[in-house]
Amino acid sequence: MISFGKQEKSFLISGKHYSYCMYVNAAGLLQHLYYGKKLAPADAAYLVAAQGNNVMPEAGDPNYEMATDRMPAELGSFGRGDFRTATVIATREDGASMSRFRYRSHQIVKGALPLAGMPCARKADETLILTLKDDFSDAEIDLRYSVSEGSDVLVRSLAVRNAGKGKLSLRRAFSFCTELPDVCGTYSALRLAGEWGQECTPCVTPLGEGILRVGSLRGYSSHEMNPFLGILTEGCGERTGECYGFALLYSGSYALEAERANGGTVRVQGGIEDTLFCWTLGAGETFETPQAALCFSAEGLGGMSRAYHDFFREAIIPPKNVYAHRPVVINNWEATYFDFDNEKLFAIIDEAAKLGIDTFVLDDGWFGSRNNDRAGLGDWVVNEKKLAGGLKAVINRCKQRGLKFGLWFEPEMVNEDSDLYRAHPDWAICKAGVEPCRSRNQLVLDFSRKEVVDHIFESVSKVLRENEISYVKWDKNRCITENFTASLPAERQGEFLHRYTLGFYDLAKRLTEAFPHVFFEGCAGGGGRFDGGALYYFPQIWTSDDTDALERTKIQWGTSVVYPVSSMSCHVSICPNHQTGRTTPLQTRGAVASLGATGYELDLTKLSAEEKAEIAAQVARYRKMDGLVLQGDLYRLADPFRGNYFCEMLVSKDKRKAYIVGERFRGVPNEHDRVLRLFGLDEEKLYHIRELSLTASGKALMGAGVFYPRLSDCGSWVWHIEEVKR
Numbered sequence: 001m002i003s004f005g006k007q008e009k010s011f012l013i014s015g016k017h018y019s020y021c022m023y024v025n026a027a028g029l030l031q032h033l034y035y036g037k038k039l040a041p042a043d044a045a046y047l048v049a050a051q052g053n054n055v056m057p058e059a060g061d062p063n064y065e066m067a068t069d070r071m072p073a074e075l076g077s078f079g080r081g082d083f084r085t086a087t088v089i090a091t092r093e094d095g096a097s098m099s100r101f102r103y104r105s106h107q108i109v110k111g112a113l114p115l116a117g118m119p120c121a122r123k124a125d126e127t128l129i130l131t132l133k134d135d136f137s138d139a140e141i142d143l144r145y146s147v148s149e150g151s152d153v154l155v156r157s158l159a160v161r162n163a164g165k166g167k168l169s170l171r172r173a174f175s176f177c178t179e180l181p182d183v184c185g186t187y188s189a190l191r192l193a194g195e196w197g198q199e200c201t202p203c204v205t206p207l208g209e210g211i212l213r214v215g216s217l218r219g220y221s222s223h224e225m226n227p228f229l230g231i232l233t234e235g236c237g238e239r240t241g242e243c244y245g246f247a248l249l250y251s252g253s254y255a256l257e258a259e260r261a262n263g264g265t266v267r268v269q270g271g272i273e274d275t276l277f278c279w280t281l282g283a284g285e286t287f288e289t290p291q292a293a294l295c296f297s298a299e300g301l302g303g304m305s306r307a308y309h310d311f312f313r314e315a316i317i318p319p320k321n322v323y324a325h326r327p328v329v330i331n332n333w334e335a336t337y338f339d340f341d342n343e344k345l346f347a348i349i350d351e352a353a354k355l356g357i358d359t360f361v362l363d364d365g366w367f368g369s370r371n372n373d374r375a376g377l378g379d380w381v382v383n384e385k386k387l388a389g390g391l392k393a394v395i396n397r398c399k400q401r402g403l404k405f406g407l408w409f410e411p412e413m414v415n416e417d418s419d420l421y422r423a424h425p426d427w428a429i430c431k432a433g434v435e436p437c438r439s440r441n442q443l444v445l446d447f448s449r450k451e452v453v454d455h456i457f458e459s460v461s462k463v464l465r466e467n468e469i470s471y472v473k474w475d476k477n478r479c480i481t482e483n484f485t486a487s488l489p490a491e492r493q494g495e496f497l498h499r500y501t502l503g504f505y506d507l508a509k510r511l512t513e514a515f516p517h518v519f520f521e522g523c524a525g526g527g528g529r530f531d532g533g534a535l536y537y538f539p540q541i542w543t544s545d546d547t548d549a550l551e552r553t554k555i556q557w558g559t560s561v562v563y564p565v566s567s568m569s570c571h572v573s574i575c576p577n578h579q580t581g582r583t584t585p586l587q588t589r590g591a592v593a594s595l596g597a598t599g600y601e602l603d604l605t606k607l608s609a610e611e612k613a614e615i616a617a618q619v620a621r622y623r624k625m626d627g628l629v630l631q632g633d634l635y636r637l638a639d640p641f642r643g644n645y646f647c648e649m650l651v652s653k654d655k656r657k658a659y660i661v662g663e664r665f666r667g668v669p670n671e672h673d674r675v676l677r678l679f680g681l682d683e684e685k686l687y688h689i690r691e692l693s694l695t696a697s698g699k700a701l702m703g704a705g706v707f708y709p710r711l712s713d714c715g716s717w718v719w720h721i722e723e724v725k726r
């Protein structure tokens with residue numbers, strides 16, 4: 001797993017199918033050697049001999065420093081001849097920033113490494129800690145690599161220690177750096193870009209010379225660019241080829257960079273966004289970066305996704321929730337928006353109970369003076385004028401009908417028209433004399449301040465303590481614009497955004513620990529904070545406010561590039577769809593929403609008897625197959641961005657069961673038959689597709705395939721596949 005070659009000072013890290021190798025070269029620099037298919041520990045000596053020593057001149061050579069520009073490094077140092085971007089920039093009190101970090105020592109420890117106040121992998125078999133020391137300052141860096149034998153994800157982070165007496169200003173502290181070799185071909189970059197209502201659109205472009213940088217300056221990971229960067233080798237597709245994934249386990253502003261230099265090598269690194277970042281490290285203090293999850297796949301993008309899904313399920317998502325049946329919810333947002341009273345809610349609850357739905361989630365509008373989006377945020381006290389008898393009345397109705405109850409909060413926000421703002425106007429992020437930007441008529445609370453987080457913890461806790469609440473939807477509907485906190489001196493303003501994110505994590509930790517029976521769902525106007533950091537606290541996240549059954553296939557496809565289907569909340573809503581105006585069959589809406597943590601978000605009282613029967617059938621079917629959503633492997637079959645179809649398949653780990661959902665976007669005349677090749681089955685097993693009454697071997701289903709069904713606009717198919725004995 002982690003082997004140290006004493007002779008040549010090499011480190012070979014191996015997971016399930018990959019190896020990662022580096023060594024301490026003659027000058028004491030940590031030189032990267034290899035990241036790819038799994039090798040044997042003995043191969044490290046070959047890598048050092050063939051690809052290590054010959055890159056750099058002899059250690060005593062006076063031109064040695066300038067050669068570092070070509071050296072594949074595990075940490076980019078600033079200045080002194082490496083002209084690519086640095087991983088860490090530490091400026092001393094005299095203003096000097098040049099650095100050269102050299103190997104000092106290492107240790108291999110059992111298990112994962114906890115991070116203080118931040119999400120981190122809960123499990124790993126071993127962790128390698130490599131300690132480097134700067135030639136010119138008292139800065140020390142620990143590079144950490146956590147590895148699990150059964151996983152293709154390598155978890156990295158670093159810690160910078162100020163071992164001296166003066167101050168250090170960290171102007172950049174990325175989480176990792178690695179280098180991909182010039183393989184005489186073109187690498188491509190994969191981004192998950194988008195916007196509100198269109199999250200996670202995969203975009204692949206060739207990686208040219210210079211720096212490709214993705215990131216967010218919004219104070220959170222963002223709808224616009226998910227904190228992930230993929231690097232694909234030539235010919236890599238969904239099912240075959242080699243690719244790398246770099247995902248940050250972080251919810252704040254971030255940057256990920258791929259720098260192609262020297263004709264073809266690529267330095268990949270990333271972490272906390274560094275435009276304004278500046279962290280003061282006093283004598284003896286340490287700064288820990290968030291973690292990054294690196295993944296190598298030789299089985300195309302599909303293989304990378306499956307490795308990430310296993311990693312998030314095994315090491316990130318709260319273990320008590322990850323494989324447990326998810327609540328099938330009815331959420332009232334699109335049914336009522338802000339306009340509800342007991343009577344309306346009771347009618348929805350009564351219908352939901354008849355259809356087998358198990359949790360009613362009361363969305364925005366239940367508190368303070370929240371009758372529209374201009375007032376009330378921050379006042380987490382029930383509005384009894386709207387809800388006679390308070391939450392208790394609604395909860396009682398749920399209990400009488402056998403439903404559990406969930407509640408919406410937006411803990412990080414405040415409206416100026418609220419009691420909280422009137423009492424503490426300075427708690428909102430603002431700069432005296434600068435008119436704050438408003439977004440959805442609200443401001444962001446300054447979570448870099450402990451007293452603000454404490455207050456919100458108390459007020460949310462009070463509601464959760466005093467009422468029988470089993471589900472919380474934690475929303476966040478705007479980004480940070482003023483980037484300033486009155487609580488820090490001028491020279492420490494660069495710490496603000498990261499401190500805000502730590503405040504969010506602190507509240508998430510405290511609330512999830514104080515109310516362990518509550519299921520927490522994340523949300524940020526849909527998937528604006530769908531990242532590996534948020535998944536540490538929220539087992540599922542509202543994937544998008546766009547619930548249109550056509551658009552959703554794209555959003556869910558793109559989100560699944562990194563995140564497991566069980567982490568995606570997917571709801572059936574009414575037609576014409578509120579976001580796109582499109583009308584799609586209820587069967588199709590249900591089918592697409594069944595590829596995730598399913599639920600409903602519409603006025604059940606307005607449905608026909610047939611529609612209600614269809615929903616009851618969907619819920620019952622979902623309950624029979626949700627094990628595949630929770631534990632199965634995802635195989636993406638037909639790409640909705642490329643053609644007229646969407647199709648995905650979930651296969652049980654033992655390959656005895658599978659579930660397929662497909663959608664055809666447009667009906668076309670005079671059509672010829674097209675073949676859909678299945679994937680992920682066992683070639684030798686015999687399978688039966690229930691809905692097609694077809695029995696065939698895995699080999700036939702994957703080799704010859706089946707025909708796509710002929711359907712009209714937005715028609716869908718759902719197939720259940722099971723192994724049968726020969």
Ligand code: GLA
Nearest residue numbers: 333363364523524525526545
């Ligand atoms: C966001 C969420 C929605 C809903 C509204 C309520 O937009 O994504 O699901 O909760 O807020 O204001």
